[in-house]
Amino acid sequence: MELNTKFMKETFFIVMKAIPVTLEITIFTMIISMVLGFALSLKKIGRKKNHLVNFYVSFVRGTPIVLQILFFYSLLPTLLNYILNIVLKLNIKIFDINPIFYALAVFVMNTTAVLSEVFRASLLSIGQGQMEAALAVGLTPWQAMRRIIIPQSLTSALPNICNTTVNVLKSTSLAYMMTVQDIMAVAKKQAAFGYNYIEAYLVVLVWYIILCTVIQLIFRVTEIKVAQYKQGKRVKVLKIQGLRRFSYAGIKERAQVVWR
Amino acid sequence: MLELKNVHKSFGDNEILKGVDLSVNKGDIIVILGPSGSGKTTLLRSINFLERADEGTIDFGDIHTSLVKAGKKDVYRIRKKTGFVFQNYNLFANKTALENITEGLIYAHNYSKDEAREKALKALRLVGLEDRADYYPSQLSGGQQQRVGIARAIAPEPEVVLFDEPTSALDPELVGEVLNVMKDLAKSGITMIVVTHEMSFAESVANEVIFMDGGVVVEKGTPKEIFSRPKDPRTELFLRRIIRKDYDYVI
Numbered sequence: 413m414e415l416n417t418k419f420m421k422e423t424f425f426i427v428m429k430a431i432p433v434t435l436e437i438t439i440f441t442m443i444i445s446m447v448l449g450f451a452l453s454l455k456k457i458g459r460k461k462n463h464l465v466n467f468y469v470s471f472v473r474g475t476p477i478v479l480q481i482l483f484f485y486s487l488l489p490t491l492l493n494y495i496l497n498i499v500l501k502l503n504i505k506i507f508d509i510n511p512i513f514y515a516l517a518v519f520v521m522n523t524t525a526v527l528s529e530v531f532r533a534s535l536l537s538i539g540q541g542q543m544e545a546a547l548a549v550g551l552t553p554w555q556a557m558r559r560i561i562i563p564q565s566l567t568s569a570l571p572n573i574c575n576t577t578v579n580v581l582k583s584t585s586l587a588y589m590m591t592v593q594d595i596m597a598v599a600k601k602q603a604a605f606g607y608n609y610i611e612a613y614l615v616v617l618v619w620y621i622i623l624c625t626v627i628q629l630i631f632r633v634t635e636i637k638v639a640q641y642k643q644g645k646r647v648k649v650l651k652i653q654g655l656r657r658f659s660y661a662g663i664k665e666r667a668q669v670v671w672r
Numbered sequence: 673m674l675e676l677k678n679v680h681k682s683f684g685d686n687e688i689l690k691g692v693d694l695s696v697n698k699g700d701i702i703v704i705l706g707p708s709g710s711g712k713t714t715l716l717r718s719i720n721f722l723e724r725a726d727e728g729t730i731d732f733g734d735i736h737t738s739l740v741k742a743g744k745k746d747v748y749r750i751r752k753k754t755g756f757v758f759q760n761y762n763l764f765a766n767k768t769a770l771e772n773i774t775e776g777l778i779y780a781h782n783y784s785k786d787e788a789r790e791k792a793l794k795a796l797r798l799v800g801l802e803d804r805a806d807y808y809p810s811q812l813s814g815g816q817q818q819r820v821g822i823a824r825a826i827a828p829e830p831e832v833v834l835f836d837e838p839t840s841a842l843d844p845e846l847v848g849e850v851l852n853v854m855k856d857l858a859k860s861g862i863t864m865i866v867v868t869h870e871m872s873f874a875e876s877v878a879n880e881v882i883f884m885d886g887g888v889v890v891e892k893g894t895p896k897e898i899f900s901r902p903k904d905p906r907t908e909l910f911l912r913r914i915i916r917k918d919y920d921y922v923i
């Protein structure tokens with residue numbers, strides 16, 4: 413067996429042009445899901461049990477994302493068409509909507525559920541004491557949340573947010589099923605011309621490793637920056653770990669994760 | 673200046689406060705004693721509405737309201753007129769010592785950033801930690817953290833400062849530095865209500881000692897009256913236990 417290296421080189425750069433699509437889905441999913449997930453986590457730490465929230469979380473947890481994608485890609489356009497054009501008579505060309513929006517909907521739905529758990533845990537880890545101290549000095553509950561609780565909660569959630577981002581990035585490879593032209597879709601299309609699937613997959617594999625590694629590097633640096641309030645010593649340890657993660661061993665580890 | 677009447681509070685079926693009265697004059701140093709679980713913390717927390725009492729009234733300067741139904745406005749006014757020092761310090765972990773103090777000054781008391789900084793540095797100077805202004809809580813010892821906690825409570829010049837066992841979470845060798853700060857404050861004329869088992873503090877600066885047990889005030893009086901001539905057998909028993917514990921420390 414021989415690899416078509418010329419094809420691989422070409423494909424590498426063709427695939428590169430689709431990176432913005434992959435990153436757009438990832439970044440917008442994360443931004444929207446962080447807001448929704450945080451709101452949801454506040455609901456969760458409240459006393460009242462909310463059945464709707466529970467149903468939503470078990471739906472997302474209990475169904476494969478591939479099935480969700482196929483299901484919503486079949487359902488959403490028809491449903492939107494019905495609501496907007498037949499009920500509301502708005503005359504919008506539903507079937508011209510960029511499939512990226514459907515992809516976003518599915519990924520946001522999944523990621524919000526994950527992040528709501530992440531934020532719930534990180535909010536609980538900060539404890540009631542600092543909230544009470546903030547109230548005692550005369551802050552409003554919302555000021556206390558915004559100035560004291562949320563910044564710490566985000567900091568302690570950062571490693572989990574990093575993992576989630578990497579997972580979302582990897583899941584975007586399923587968006588090709590909704591005809592989104594992400595790096596996976598482009599690679600597949602290239603492969604199909606001359607049946608160079610192995611080469612094409614190798615190329616996307618490398619791209620995913622690069623993207624995941626860069627994302628983790630960005631998070632590492634952010635973590636070190638924002639965690640300065642933790643002990644001086646601790647920050648140093650973080651730095652060393654941070655470097656280790658980008659050593660050869662660290663990258664190998666990451667490659668295995670991506671491969672799986 | 674501050675008067676609480678008939679404070680009741682239950683958690684579930686458990687009645688913790690069974691009608692407590694408390695009267696505080698300007699400049700008073702009141703020490704509250706009592707066995708664990710007698711409701712001392714709950715009483716302090718009812719004053720600044722960290723806990724909502726089930727019954728009772730509060731008169732604080734020109735505020736006269738129900739502890740149960742007080743509206744937001746009164747609650748915030750009362751919180752700004754009180755400082756609270758917690759057993760576990762509860763410093764804001766993401767803020768430096770200085771920022772721990774300016775936070776309330778800026779966002780609750782509406783001081784400008786510069787004024788707040790001035791006031792905060794002054795408070796830090798009072799507790800002897802001016803040189804630690806830019807340290808984060810995790811970089812301070814327990815005793816230093818509690819002194820920042822005290823500085824945070826006194827910086828807005830509240831009318832009364834509430835202390836809930838401020839030294840009981842500290843290693844024995846760190847208790848002294850915090851007690852010294854508290855004694856200095858007491859002598860400077862600040863009004864304080866202090867829950868503590870530190871007899872030396874009560875003896876040297878308190879003008880009233882209140883003994884609580886089972887959710888009621890069992891007896892109160894000057895330190896001398898309570899320590900040398902307790903009227904109630906429960907007080908006597910409690911004092912004997914505490915003193916024996918102090919004695920154990922020495923050994």
Ligand SMILES: Nc1ncnc2c1ncn2[C@@H]1O[C@H](COP(=O)(O)OP(=O)(O)O)[C@@H](O)[C@H]1O
Pocket residue numbers: 683688706707708709710711712713714715
């Ligand atoms: N939030 C709460 N929920 C249920 N029980 C509580 C709560 N806070 C305090 N208690 C109970 O009230 C009792 C008195 O507590 P506390 O006021 O802390 O006493 P003290 O400070 O004198 O030790 C304790 O038995 C405690 O278990």
Ligand SMILES: [Mg+2]
Pocket residue numbers: 712713714836837
């Ligand atoms: Mg207590």
